[in-house]
Amino acid sequence: ASPCQQGDTTQTEQCSEPYLPEDIWHHIHSLMPLKDAARAACVSQSFLSSWxxxxxxxxxxxxxxxxxxxxxxxxxxxxxxxxxxxxxxxxxxxxxxxxxxxxxxxxxxxxxxxxxxxxxxxxxxxxxxxxxxxxxxxxxxxxxxxxxxxxxxxxxxxxxxxxxxxxxxxxxxxxxxxxxxxxxxxxGDELCCLLSSxxxxxxxxxxxxxxVNCLKIPCHLQHLRHVKVEDCSMRMIESKAPNLSSFQFKGDLKVQVSLGKALQVKSLYMRSTVFGCDTRAELASSMPSREVVNSPIVSSKLTDLKSMIICLGEMAFCLSFDCQSMFSILGASLTLETFISRVSDELMQHALVFGDPSRSWMLDMSGGGVSPLNKSLIKLACHILRAWLI
Structure with missing residues (x-):
């Protein structure tokens, strides 16, 4: 507000507000926190109108x-x-x-x-x-x-x-x-109807x-870029959105994940305390110039995937982690630059780092409590990754 306009000594001091268009007063008032805006409305007719x-x-x-x-x-x-x-x-x-x-x-x-x-x-x-x-x-x-x-x-x-x-x-x-x-x-059915519209x-x-026990994302959601699912009671996640770029999943139930023909996926984050690898991202392994483990669960390529993080709880890794499901995901990711597989901090004892300096690959794994079969699969995964980078 403008400074007070003073009259002679016999008149009461009065304050007048500068003339501004109403939309400017409203804009100024809208930038104030609610508490300050309420106070301003008590002392200013212009702000009161905006309030x-x-x-x-x-x-x-x-x-x-x-x-x-x-x-x-x-x-x-x-x-x-x-x-x-x-x-x-x-x-x-x-x-x-x-x-x-x-x-x-x-x-x-x-x-x-x-x-x-x-x-x-x-x-x-x-x-x-x-x-x-x-x-x-x-x-x-x-x-x-x-x-x-x-x-x-x-x-x-x-x-x-x-x-x-x-x-x-x-x-x-x-x-x-x-x-x-x-x-x-x-x-779940009402959610699917809402998404479709x-x-x-x-x-x-x-x-x-x-x-929500089943999530189906239709193919006509062409603007959909980010999907996050956390601790829902889902058995299946199926996305046909063609331009999906980020997918995050966290849960403790076995869930089948299919991202369809989402060729633009750049970020894939999956975390589960019960990873029985029914959590199979049906991400395909068609690689013309490389030989990888063949898997029947794959269906499409992730040509733009840059970073992938898989976090596993202690019991999940020790009892039910299926490394073979990981092979097809890696095989589908032709441009993958960073791969991190984390086990719980309590179990993490050492890390294997391999690959050329331009690509960072890390596999965190635990020695204690892991079954001999899974140890063999882990070693096999390391060999495959090394060969894949050559």
Whole structure:
């Protein structure tokens, strides 16, 4: 604001604001943290107008200036959010992040529905709803808030600890580029239907989604680049997305993985505590100029794969690691530059490093507790890698 304009000694000092176009005031106000923006709205008519149509709503303990040690009750937290949204015009929200406090309970879930109904309007681009992970109440995300055109502009959807039944949203999320689900109860068939109707999707992350036992990614998701699956109860992952460049998997169940004709994969990360090598990335071994172990499980090449990391837990490596499954993966990776296979730190005793200086190959392995058969397979893998690099 401009300096105070002073009149004569008989008049009260007054402060006036400089003239700026309304959109500039809104932009300045949108850059402020929520707490500062609220204070500014109390002393400035221009900022008050901007506050009522604020486009960036991040409602969390941190945005209210509360530390982890603050004993903020769910009731007080609810009152703050209620007050903010009650004074909001209900239009112009592009980003809504709602992170509820840990002691939020089922009695307050009705308020969440009301807040979403108020803030999710046409033009919204990012929606994050995080229910407390220690909350045993089974909140169901109201898909109706994204229907009737309100989800057409949505680009990012992140949900935590809720039920999600997106059948009603088929065709409503045509602009969605990022989908993150954490501890979300969503049936696998409904997830597949949602993916099929989200042709703009670029990023998919599924973590601790126990109801998803099968993930099928259709071939028309040509923009999909990144897929992350962590600790879901899956038996099969099948991707036909042609331009996938990064695939991450972490889990403790045997799972069959097929990346189809994903020729652009540059990063492959797989970590499992029970690696019975039903986790077979069906990555093919067609190598015209090299002779490799033939494997019937392969189906396509990974011509652009640059880096691969395989992490194995202690019991997985000792009891069930099948090195033969690794051969076909390596054989399919014609441009692989870095390969790291890690065993748990407790078992790691030495590393074998081989290959020319332009390529870094490392196989971390343990001596103790490994069966004689697997020791032989490990040595065989080393010989194959050496020969492959010549």
């Amino acid at each position: 009522r149509c604020r486009s960036n709503l991040v409602l969390s303990r941190e945005s209210f200036g509360l530390g982890q040690g603050d004993k903020e009750t769910a009731r007080d937290f609810r009152r703050k959010i209620d007050h903010i949204l009650r004074n909001h015009s209900g239009t112009g929200v592009r980003k809504l992040n709602l992170w509820l406090v840990p002691n939020y309970n089922a009695k307050n879930c009705g308020y969440v529905d009301k807040w979403l109904e108020k803030a999710v309007t046409p033009g919204i681009e990012e929606l994050t709803l995080s229910m407390p992970i220690n909350n045993k109440s089974k909140y169901e995300f109201p898909c109706t808030v994204l229907s009737n055109g309100r989800g057409d502009s949505l680009r990012c959807l992140c949900l935590t600890n809720c039920s999600f039944h997106p059948i009603a949203l088929l065709g409503c999320l045509r602009s969605l580029t990022k989908l993150e689900l954490f501890m979300v109860r969503i049936p 989200s042709s703009a999707l670029e990023w998919l992350s599924l973590r601790y989604c126990s109801k």
